[in-house]
Each structure stands twice: as structure tokens, then as C-alpha cells.
Amino acid sequence: MKRIASLLLIIAAISISASGALKGKVIYVNPGHGGWTANDRPIATINHEVMDTLGFFETKTNLWKGLELRRRLEKAGARVVMSRTRNGYVTAGQKNATALDRPETYCDENGQQQLTTLQTIAMNVDSVNPDYFISLHSNATGGDDGKLCNYLVLVYRGETGNDYAKGSIARAEQAYPIIWDNPLTVWTSSSPEKPFITGDLTWMGATPPGNPNALGYKGYLGVLKHRVPCFLAEGSFHSYQPERQRLLNRDYCRFEALRFYHAINAWFGGKPDKEGHIVGTVKSATEHFEHPLYKYVKDSDDQWLPINGAMVYLVNRDGVKVRGYHTDGEYNGFFSFYDVKPGKYTVMVEKPGYESITMPVVVKGNEITCVKPRMNKK
Ligand SMILES: [Zn+2]
Structure with a gap:
């Protein structure tokens, strides 16, 4: 009897930990x-x-x-x-x-x-x-x-x-x-x-x-x-x-x-992710982008020229470049660093003809940090 009771307890414990x-x-x-x-x-x-x-x-x-x-x-x-x-x-x-x-x-x-x-x-x-x-x-x-x-x-x-x-x-x-x-x-x-x-x-x-x-x-x-x-x-x-x-x-x-x-x-009440994520777009600080296939909402972030072929680095607190992302050639300026250990980092952006920029970012577990670096022409 005692054995059955403890078995039942174990089963109950398993179903509690698995539920949700x-x-x-x-x-x-x-x-x-x-x-x-x-x-x-x-x-x-x-x-x-x-x-x-x-x-x-x-x-x-x-x-x-x-x-x-x-x-x-x-x-x-x-x-x-x-x-x-x-x-x-x-x-x-x-x-x-x-x-x-x-x-x-x-x-x-x-x-x-x-x-x-x-x-x-x-x-x-x-x-x-x-x-x-x-x-x-x-x-x-x-x-x-x-x-x-x-x-x-x-x-x-x-x-x-x-x-x-x-x-x-x-x-x-x-x-x-x-x-x-x-x-x-x-x-x-x-x-x-x-x-x-x-x-x-x-x-x-x-x-x-x-x-x-x-x-x-x-x-x-x-x-x-x-x-x-x-x-x-x-x-x-x-x-x-x-x-x-x-x-x-x-x-x-x-x-x-x-x-x-x-x-x-x-x-389902699942556990939050331990790691966090960074997403962003690299755009020009001053240049607008005009194209017949790029009608944008006036005065929005979409008015600015997305920077194709920019190099974006994720730099840790020791100054080590831990990740890199090359923005594509499709006029979106998008970059991402997924599944990053929480902590303080710097995002560094380089593109020939533009002044390089660095931005501090904080990555938190289960959160998506969004950054929008804007580059000035040299
Ligand atoms: Zn559809």
C-alpha cells in the first residue's frame, strides 16, 4: 500500500512538472x-x-x-x-x-x-x-x-x-x-x-x-x-x-x-528562454530612399535609405567581436543576432563611405532587443 501511495505521488509530481x-x-x-x-x-x-x-x-x-x-x-x-x-x-x-x-x-x-x-x-x-x-x-x-x-x-x-x-x-x-x-x-x-x-x-x-x-x-x-x-x-x-x-x-x-x-x-505556460535576441535595421541618417517600388509612410522610419552591405558586429564586454552580420542587398538594412547570452554588449556598424557607429545594447533573457543604427556619410 505504501509503495502504491509513493508511486502515485511520483506520478502526480511528474504530471505537475509537465503540465503547462x-x-x-x-x-x-x-x-x-x-x-x-x-x-x-x-x-x-x-x-x-x-x-x-x-x-x-x-x-x-x-x-x-x-x-x-x-x-x-x-x-x-x-x-x-x-x-x-x-x-x-x-x-x-x-x-x-x-x-x-x-x-x-x-x-x-x-x-x-x-x-x-x-x-x-x-x-x-x-x-x-x-x-x-x-x-x-x-x-x-x-x-x-x-x-x-x-x-x-x-x-x-x-x-x-x-x-x-x-x-x-x-x-x-x-x-x-x-x-x-x-x-x-x-x-x-x-x-x-x-x-x-x-x-x-x-x-x-x-x-x-x-x-x-x-x-x-x-x-x-x-x-x-x-x-x-x-x-x-x-x-x-x-x-x-x-x-x-x-x-x-x-x-x-x-x-x-x-x-x-x-x-x-x-x-502553454512554458519556461521563458534563458537567452535573448537582438534585431535591427541599419539606415542612413540623412538620405531618403525614393524608388517606384518603395512607397513608404511619410515621416516614418521607412523614409530613410536602408544600408545594403553594411557590416554589423556584436561586441562583448571584453571588446571581442562575437558575432557578425552582413546586411543583404535587398534594401531593408535588416540584421539579427539570435540566441545571445544575456549581458551588456556593443553593436558596431561599418560601411565604406559612412562613419562607423557603436551603440550599447543590453540583452535580457527571453526578450528581443531592437536597435536602429543610423549612419552619417563621411
Ligand atoms: Zn496568403
Whole structure:
């Protein structure tokens, strides 16, 4: 009897320590889109023509976010299921398919099935029945590229104020301020105080309760038609051109994934990260940037020329350069130092033709420190 009691105590202790953490949780990540077709949101950027796979394709940026989110979740002990792990998969028979596309019935080299049709994904989610589901996207203003419009939208299945999968609104409300917290972008509306969280039917102006899918779930967005409480995130607007230039940088997409990770980890009451992170943008202190594909919000940070090819160093207290980042050539000036030990550092920026700068930064565990060095011409 005594032995049984102590066994029970041990079991109770284990379940207490495991409850609330990410360990053992199943998270389903759906990077939106999938193919290299005209329907996968290709748009011209400063250096790339439309349909250039090195340029902007929402297919690609959604996958970058998804893979990084998976990496962080798995590191924290979660089991992650992804609808796809590759770009270039389309529905069999897709009339816009390019030579880079393959039908979704193919697997990747690890045997992972690639799912891209919304109904297949929804049915898969319903059968996996994960603890958390998220669909990753960015947004666009219809047919009006370059509009000065950039905000965060979280969409759940149902009508605004009435989530058809109960618990969806609670998840979106918890995540919103964490995902919104990006001082490197220029939000044109929405804030943690006025979050843009909406039911898909209300958002699309459709009549509730919407059409049922094969499983009988009603709503608007095909990918949300399953039993799991969840939301789809339009992380920012890629039709806001300076934001599109930032999204071309994979580490900028990782920054969004990091915020999703923080939100999901906090939702399950997981341990905060021991390490912290630095993100930033290097821009000119005096030069404006004018380009037909770079319409920016007046008087915002986006008015300043992003410095391509700047060298950014993270210097520790002993004066040792512990990390380095070379800003890309895509007119975003973005740099990042992820998973840095907490402490005091200096960020040092160099670029030929400009005066070098140093800025003190403090890294704190589980926090993202944001710096915006501005360079003066020599
Ligand atoms: Zn999308």
C-alpha cells in the first residue's frame, strides 16, 4: 500500500512538472500556399521581377516562418506537424503550375507528405487533433500594390465574437500583442489596445454560418474548417513595399517566427528562454530612399535609405567581436543576432563611405532587443 501511495505521488509530481509546458504538446504549423504559380503571391521587388523565385513569393516567406517556428518548438520539446516542408508543390492538375512545381502527392526526402489543398489540410488537422494550430501568411490590399497599409490580422473560423471552434478567440487575443511587437516595421493601424482579430465570415463579408466542408465544419476559410481552436495570421502586408523588402530577408521572417514561438510558449505556460535576441535595421541618417517600388509612410522610419552591405558586429564586454552580420542587398538594412547570452554588449556598424557607429545594447533573457543604427556619410 505504501509503495502504491509513493508511486502515485511520483506520478502526480511528474504530471505537475509537465503540465503547462510545451513538452509533449502537438503543434500543427501550416505555412500558407505552396507552389511557384501565379496564385502563390509573386510580386516584383526592387531587384527581382515578378515570378522570380529569388524575389517575393508568399509561398517562400510563409515556409521560412514555418520552418523556424518548428525548429524553436521542437527545441522546447513539442512535436510539430507541418502541412508542407517544401516550396513548389501544387494541387495535381493546377493549370498555372510551373516547371518548379510538383503535385502534392510527392513526399520530401524525409517522407513528409506535402499537403497544399485547403480541404486536405483541414482533414489532416482534424485527424491529428493537435493542441495548437496556426496558419502563416502575409496580407495584401487587393489589386493595389504599394498602398500605405500594414497591420496585423488574426482570423478565426466563425463570426466576430463567435468562434465556431471555441477557444480560438482566446488564443488570438493572447498571441496578438506578442506578434504585433515589431518595432522594425511601420504599422499603419491596429495595436495591442485595438487588435484586428476577426471571424473569417465577418472579415470576408460572407453570410453565417458559411458552407460546410466534407467533414461538416462551417465557416469561410478552408484551412480553418476543422475541430481545433486556432487562427490564421496575416503577419503583415507584403503589399506595403518596404515591408516586402524586409520579408525578402530570411532572418526577418525568423523574427516573426520567434514572436509566434514566444506566444505559443507563453500560452502553454512554458519556461521563458534563458537567452535573448537582438534585431535591427541599419539606415542612413540623412538620405531618403525614393524608388517606384518603395512607397513608404511619410515621416516614418521607412523614409530613410536602408544600408545594403553594411557590416554589423556584436561586441562583448571584453571588446571581442562575437558575432557578425552582413546586411543583404535587398534594401531593408535588416540584421539579427539570435540566441545571445544575456549581458551588456556593443553593436558596431561599418560601411565604406559612412562613419562607423557603436551603440550599447543590453540583452535580457527571453526578450528581443531592437536597435536602429543610423549612419552619417563621411
Ligand atoms: Zn496568403
